Amino acid sequence: MELFASQLLNGLSLGSLYALFGIGFGLVFATMGILNAAQGCYATWAAIIALAAAESLGLPFPLIILAAVLGGGVVAIGVDQLGFQPLRARKVDMLGALITSIAFWMILDSLAGFATGQQSLSFPAWSYPGYMLTTNPIPLPAMQIISISTLIVITVAMHYMIAHTRLGSAIRAVGWNPVAASLGGVNSRTIILLTAALAGAISGLAGLLGGVLTSNVSFTLGQSLMLKGFAAVVVGGYTDVRGTAIAGLLLGVLEVFCGQYISTALRDGFTYSLLLLFLLVRPQGLFGSRGFIRA
Amino acid sequence: MTAMLELDQVSLHFGGVRAVDNLSFTAPKGMVTGLMGPNGAGKTTVINLISGLLHPDVGSIKMNGHEVSRMKPHQIAALGLARTYQNVRLIPGLTALEQVVAGSYVRRQTSMLASFLHTPGARREMKAMRERALHLLDRVGMADAADVLAETLSYGDQRRIEIARALGADPVLLLLDEPTAGMNPQESAAIGRLVHKLRDEGLTIMMVEHNMRLVVDFCDTVVVVNFGQKIAEGTPKECIQQPQVQEAYFGKRRHADSLPSLG
Amino acid sequence: MEFLSDLWAVNRITVAYAMVNAFFALSCYAVLQAGFLSFSTVTFAAIGGFLGAQMVIHGYALPLVFLASGVAGTVSALLVALVFLRLSSHWMALASLALVLITRVVVLNAPALTGGVMGLSVPMALPMEWLTALLAIAMICFWALYNSWFGIASRVLREDPSVAACMGVDLRKVQFTAFGISGFVGGLAGVLLALLLQYISPDTYFISIAFTMIAATVLGGSHHWLGPILGAAVYTVLPIASQAVLPHVQDVAAGVVLLLIMIFLPRGLIDPRAFRLRRAARGAK
Numbered sequence: 090m091e092l093f094a095s096q097l098l099n100g101l102s103l104g105s106l107y108a109l110f111g112i113g114f115g116l117v118f119a120t121m122g123i124l125n126a127a128q129g130c131y132a133t134w135a136a137i138i139a140l141a142a143a144e145s146l147g148l149p150f151p152l153i154i155l156a157a158v159l160g161g162g163v164v165a166i167g168v169d170q171l172g173f174q175p176l177r178a179r180k181v182d183m184l185g186a187l188i189t190s191i192a193f194w195m196i197l198d199s200l201a202g203f204a205t206g207q208q209s210l211s212f213p214a215w216s217y218p219g220y221m222l223t224t225n226p227i228p229l230p231a232m233q234i235i236s237i238s239t240l241i242v243i244t245v246a247m248h249y250m251i252a253h254t255r256l257g258s259a260i261r262a263v264g265w266n267p268v269a270a271s272l273g274g275v276n277s278r279t280i281i282l283l284t285a286a287l288a289g290a291i292s293g294l295a296g297l298l299g300g301v302l303t304s305n306v307s308f309t310l311g312q313s314l315m316l317k318g319f320a321a322v323v324v325g326g327y328t329d330v331r332g333t334a335i336a337g338l339l340l341g342v343l344e345v346f347c348g349q350y351i352s353t354a355l356r357d358g359f360t361y362s363l364l365l366l367f368l369l370v371r372p373q374g375l376f377g378s379r380g381f382i383r384a
Numbered sequence: 385m386t387a388m389l390e391l392d393q394v395s396l397h398f399g400g401v402r403a404v405d406n407l408s409f410t411a412p413k414g415m416v417t418g419l420m421g422p423n424g425a426g427k428t429t430v431i432n433l434i435s436g437l438l439h440p441d442v443g444s445i446k447m448n449g450h451e452v453s454r455m456k457p458h459q460i461a462a463l464g465l466a467r468t469y470q471n472v473r474l475i476p477g478l479t480a481l482e483q484v485v486a487g488s489y490v491r492r493q494t495s496m497l498a499s500f501l502h503t504p505g506a507r508r509e510m511k512a513m514r515e516r517a518l519h520l521l522d523r524v525g526m527a528d529a530a531d532v533l534a535e536t537l538s539y540g541d542q543r544r545i546e547i548a549r550a551l552g553a554d555p556v557l558l559l560l561d562e563p564t565a566g567m568n569p570q571e572s573a574a575i576g577r578l579v580h581k582l583r584d585e586g587l588t589i590m591m592v593e594h595n596m597r598l599v600v601d602f603c604d605t606v607v608v609v610n611f612g613q614k615i616a617e618g619t620p621k622e623c624i625q626q627p628q629v630q631e632a633y634f635g636k637r638r639h640a641d642s643l644p645s646l647g
Numbered sequence: 648m649e650f651l652s653d654l655w656a657v658n659r660i661t662v663a664y665a666m667v668n669a670f671f672a673l674s675c676y677a678v679l680q681a682g683f684l685s686f687s688t689v690t691f692a693a694i695g696g697f698l699g700a701q702m703v704i705h706g707y708a709l710p711l712v713f714l715a716s717g718v719a720g721t722v723s724a725l726l727v728a729l730v731f732l733r734l735s736s737h738w739m740a741l742a743s744l745a746l747v748l749i750t751r752v753v754v755l756n757a758p759a760l761t762g763g764v765m766g767l768s769v770p771m772a773l774p775m776e777w778l779t780a781l782l783a784i785a786m787i788c789f790w791a792l793y794n795s796w797f798g799i800a801s802r803v804l805r806e807d808p809s810v811a812a813c814m815g816v817d818l819r820k821v822q823f824t825a826f827g828i829s830g831f832v833g834g835l836a837g838v839l840l841a842l843l844l845q846y847i848s849p850d851t852y853f854i855s856i857a858f859t860m861i862a863a864t865v866l867g868g869s870h871h872w873l874g875p876i877l878g879a880a881v882y883t884v885l886p887i888a889s890q891a892v893l894p895h896v897q898d899v900a901a902g903v904v905l906l907l908i909m910i911f912l913p914r915g916l917i918d919p920r921a922f923r924l925r926r927a928a929r930g931a932k
Contacts (some may be wrong), residue, residue, distance in 0.1 A: 101886045124741070126858070175910045183737055184684050187911045188865050195902030202898075312854070316748060323741065352762075360750035365745040369730060372738050435813050457812035467813055475806045477870070477920035486799050490815025496824075499795040506795075533923045553815065572688075 094227045096345050097334075102233035104341020105240035105298045108325075108334045110318030112247060113161075113292030115327040120264030120284050122183060126190040127168055129315030130197035131289045132296025135161035137204050139297050143216045150217050154297060161293015164285040168193050169285035170296045177267075201308040209307040217301050236298045243291060244334040251330065260284055292318075317344075320364040326377025336375060387446075388413040388557050388588040389434065394443030394453075396612075403429045404440070405612040411605075416583050417590045418603035418620065422632050426612040427592045428470050431561050435467050436460040448556055455495060461490045464556035468563060470544045470592070474534045474543075480545045481530040484517035485510075485599075487552030520548040524578065539566045547578070558582070560591040564598060576602040596624065608632070663773065665883035667843050670836035671860040672867065672875030673785060674829045679869040681825035682805040683736050685743040686857045687727050688833040690750045691720040693852035695834025696841040697754070697761045700769050703842070709777060713835060720834020721827050732819065747857050754849040764790050766848030777855025781839070782876075785832065789872035792828070801825060862905045863872035878919055901913035 138160030143153045172189045218231040244258045251257035259280050262270040267277040292314075299314055300306040317340060325336025340360055348356040367374060396404040404426050409565075411417040414544035419427050432438040434445060436457035445453040452460045466487070474483050484541040492499070494506040521527045524544040529537060534545055543563060550558055560579075564572040576598055577588055583604075593599050599606060600620045608623050610632040616623040623629050695716035702712045711897040727746065731739045754761045760768060792798050800821050804811040812818055841847045859882060867878020882901060889900040914921060 172906060172909075178912075184740075185909060185913055187690050187740070188861060189906060190900045191862055192905035192909060194858065195862070195905065196899050197902075199898035199902070285861070320745075352756075355752065358749060358756070361745055361748040361752060365742060365749060366744055368738055368742040369734070372734070437809055437813065445932050456817075457809075458815050458817045461813055461815035465813075469810070473807055473810050475803050475810070477802075477806070477921070477923070482799075486803050487802060487814060488798065489803075491795055494796070496795070497795055500791050500797060502795070533920070536924070547724050549814075640769055 091227050096349055097342060098227065098233055100230070100342030100345035101338055102230075102236050102302065102341070103345060104321075104338035105236045106295050106302065106314060106337075107317040107321045107341055108337020109236075109240050109243060109298070110292050110295035110314045111321035111333040111337050112243060112330050113288040113290075113295065114315070114318050115322040115330065115333050116247075116284060116288040116291070118322060119327045120260055121173070121281070122264070123173060123186040123190065124183060125168075126187060126315075127172075127193035127197055127287070128190075128292055128318075129311030130194055131161045131164050131168075131292045131311070132200045132203065132299065132314050133306075133308050133311030134164045135289075135293025135296040136310060137201060138331075140210060140212060140306050143212065148216070153212075153216060153292025154294065157293045157297035158290045159258035159293075161296065162290040164197070165285045165289020166282060166290070168197075169281065173285075174281075185277070198308045198311070201311070205307050209305045209309070211304040211306065212301050219262060232298070232302055236302060239294065239298065240338075241292070241332060244330055247291075256283075264341045293347070317341075317360060320360050322374075323364055323372070324367050324374055328373070328377040332374055332376030386413045387411065387419075388448055389442065389590065390444075390446040391430075391434075392444045393447070394433065394445060396438060396440050404433065407443070407609065407612065407614055409607045409614055409617055411588060411590045411607075413588050414583065414586060415604040416579055416602060417587065417588075418599045418606040419590060419592045419609070420594070420599060420606055420623070420629075421609040421615075425610045425632075427609060428561060429612070430609070431467060431559050431592060434460075434559060437464060459550075461553060465551035465559065466553040466555035466556075466557075467559035468543070468550050468561055470561040470565070472539065472542045472546050474542055474546060474549070476535055478534060479513065479531050480521055480526055480534045480537070480548075481517050483534050483545055483550045484520050484548045485513050487549030488513050488517065488554075490553045508602050517548075517552060520551050521545070523551070524548045525574070540568075540571050543567070544575075545606045547575075551582075556588060558587055558589045560589065560593075562592050562594065564593065564595060572598055573601075600624070652753075659775070661887055662884060663775065663778060663843055665880045666778050666838065668860070668863060668879035668883050669782060669876045670785065670832055670839055671856065672863045672879040673789065673872070674833035674836055675831035675860050675864045676869055676872065676875040677824050679705045679731035679830060679864060680805060681801045681822050682808065683822070683825075684861070685731070685829075686740070686742040686747050686861070687724070687731070687743040688829060688836070688860060689747045689852050690727070690743075691724055691830045691833030691855045692752050692837030692840065692856075693754060694723050694837065695720045695929055696837030696847055697767065698834075698851060699838025700767050701760065703769055703771050704767070709774070712838060713777075713781065716834040716838035717831040718831070718834070720830040720837070722830070724826045724830020724833065725823065727830075732822055732826075744857070747852075747854065751849045751853050753872060754852070761849070764849065766846055766851075768839075769841050769845045769847065771842060772845060773839060781835065785835075786872070786876070793872055797821065797824065837927050849892045859881060859901070862901070865915055866905055866908050871917050871919055874915050874917040878915065881916075 101137055110132060114125065117125050119121050119127065135157040139153045139157035142148055142156040148156065172193055173186060176185055176189060220231055222229040222231050222234060251260065259275045262273060262275055263277050263280040271277050295314055296310060299310055321333050321337035321340055324340065325332035344356050347359045387410040392408050394404055394407045419430065421427050429438065433440055436452065436455055440453055444451060447463060447465060450463055475486060478486065492509065494509050498506045518527060518530055521530055524547055526541060526544050526548065529541065534542060547563060564575050572595060577601055583589055603620050605618065606620045606623045608616060608629050615628045615632060616626045671688060671692065674691065678685045698719050699712050699716040702715060731742055734742060755764055800816045801815060802820055804816055804818060808818060837852065863878035863882040866873045866881060867876065868874030883902055885904060886898065
């Protein structure tokens with residue numbers, strides 16, 4: 090029973106990483122119609138930047154989080170302006186955007202390899218709360234509670250912003266039709282930058298938490314977050330962040346239990362099969378609505 | 385007088401909008417039928433329904449005796465339908481000649497395999513197709529531009545190439561969607577004369593046309609639609625004189641009367 | 648003379664790599680030219696690669712190995728097409744990515760066929776004559792397709808599916824055929840890679856090769872069959888060339904080149920339309 094509860098917590102915490110990343114990824118997908126292969130790199134680089142900042146400046150944990158969020162946002166803006174903005178002027182389609190993002194994936198991942206000396210780095214023990222909140226009845230690692238709470242906070246905040254604020258309406262309008270949005274008084278340029286930065290920041294946050302939790306700051310961090318985050322977006326539905334959040338948590342739990350009770354080798358297979366199944370049968374996800382934004 | 389095209393109680397709804405509402409008309413064989421109506425009346429929707437890009441919710445569409453309302457576009461093309469588009473849709477990257485050869489696709493006799501293997505028969509057919517394409521370009525007055533990239537030509541020239549492309553399919557029914565849009569009076573008249581020549585050679589033509597002058601000069605019979613419904617059918621002169629047609633195009637008389645005069 | 652033969656010996660492997668990558672890119676191109684982006688070539692290559700490797704291990708003759716890998720690729724491609732062609736092109740791209748992910752998991756969990764996580768050692772090297780001959784045959788076939796009715800139909804379909812349909816093109820048939828071709832070439836690519844590397848593992852047919860093959864195809868140009876071949880050559884040679892000049896940054900260089908292409912030459916290096924436009928502009932002067 091304790092093992093079950095412990096594994097459940099592991100699953101939720103892992104899933105919260107996927108969900109968080111998925112929210113960032115899905116934001117770009119839903120509002121800009123871009124399948125961003127480089128999004129995983131934002132997570133990787135956010136973790137690298139945060140680690141560098143931590144080690145050189147001895148920052149406390151909250152500032153490390155800030156460094157990751159800023160780092161992710163900055164990298165995202167850079168990629169968006171250097172890569173996607175020229176395409177927008179020429180109305181290039183999703184394929185073009187995808188390939189551009191692949192180009193950035195190549196660049197950023199190799200640079201990340203250099204930055205970590207082709208190794209997997211870890212955050213030093215003093216830089217994050219690595220203690221247990223309690224061990225009764227089950228061990229409650231602080232970091233796991235932090236990542237789950239972060240997911241909840243971000244999900245609520247993002248959902249509120251998108252659905253109930255003017256900024257959210259502006260973001261949705263620009264995603265739907267930038268020209269019409271400008272005609273309606275929205276500064277598309279600013280909104281696009283803001284959306285990119287926000288998506289990068291959230292993915293960066295996922296990268297930091299993931300880097301700490303899995304003790305793996307390297308280019309493989311971003312890659313695995315991306316694949317699972319992408320699955321969360323598809324299974325949950327990319328039109329609503331709550332769907333992504335729930336799907337991410339679900340996938341994390343399923344993955345951990347699959348690994349525990351069925352087989353470690355098939356762990357990923359379960360997630361990806363679900364992904365394929367949804368793409369084939371219900372592409373709008375569990376909670377999404379039909380109709381691809383960029384048809 | 386047999387009908388080449390017969391629409392019977394065709395309706396199509398998009399959500400709450402009635403794009404086409406209980407529409408019935410015939411296009412007689414060997415004649416030029418005009419399809420008229422103000423902007424947004426549903427004319428292009430009707431063309432899309434006939435060519436199979438859309439399917440009616442109810443009703444039947446018969447072409448040359450075949451029921452085509454549930455067929456796929458390529459099947460309808462094989463039965464002898466060819467069309468042009470309201471905003472000229474030539475294929476980027478192809479020369480004028482290649483556009484027309486592409487249009488002849490439906491009339492190929494060699495199998496895909498023979499074509500891939502470049503058998504003597506396949507090569508002969510391709511040569512014949514190219515010659516025929518050149519001849520068709522000549523008919524529309526574009527033979528000189530055969531090896532020019534079609535998208536670099538003027539709008540009017542592109543329209544003519546599009547017509548040649550449709551003729552490449554050797555159709556029995558030709559649908560023209562606003563073939564003279566963007567042309568000056570001389571060019572439009574040339575198109576009208578071409579349409580008459582084609583009709584005299586036995587082709588049935590239906591054209592969506594705004595220009596009243598052209599309709600009167602070149603159409604044998606006319607169908608007028610508005611809001612997806614038929615409001616008149618008959619000879620051009622008959623239709624134009626009908627009050628509901630005039631109202632559709634020019635507005636209610638009493639509204640015009642109520643405007644302060646400019647004099 | 649000796650200098651030339653030394654040059655050849657040193658660069659032989661690079662040329663072989665470029666030629667094998669050309670097969671991957673051609674497989675990708677085969678579906679791109681019918682209007683789809685699909686990463687499923689990687690799956691076809693995995694099937695062809697592991698099947699072919701097993702056949703080589705068990706001593707089957709090379710011609711049979713190549714044929715079997717190609718056919719296996721075709722069969723899997725047609726099955727994939729059956730399911731995927733019901734999706735719109737965007738969802739299909741994503742589904743094909745998911746397929747690549749699942750392929751690796753399947754490879755990991757079928758150790759009898761694939762050696763599982765340990766991979767498979769292939770006891771034979773790739774004979775250059777075979778590679779050259781196969782590539783020459785592939786080029787002839789793609790040339791023949793380009794200039795056939797199928798080529799015309801797929802070009803029109805890619806640019807404007809509605810116009811193609813009204814012109815008499817059976818969209819489904821062309822799309823299925825495109826997938827079938829992609830499958831054969833992909834399966835072949837897989838076994839050629841297996842023979843070149845002489846060792847294949849679950850990571851051989853995965854994301855990295857999926858992305859670089861798409862990049863090569865786009866770079867070279869996806870509107871003509873020479874494009875993927877040139878793109879594969881550039882993508883193979885570029886990292887090695889830049890290693891001599893700027894060591895350690897070859898992957899970055901590959902990404903930068905792709906980015907530049909996307910911004911300045913999005914239809915790729917070999918683009919019949921661009922050539923014609925330039926010729927028209929020159930003629931106008």
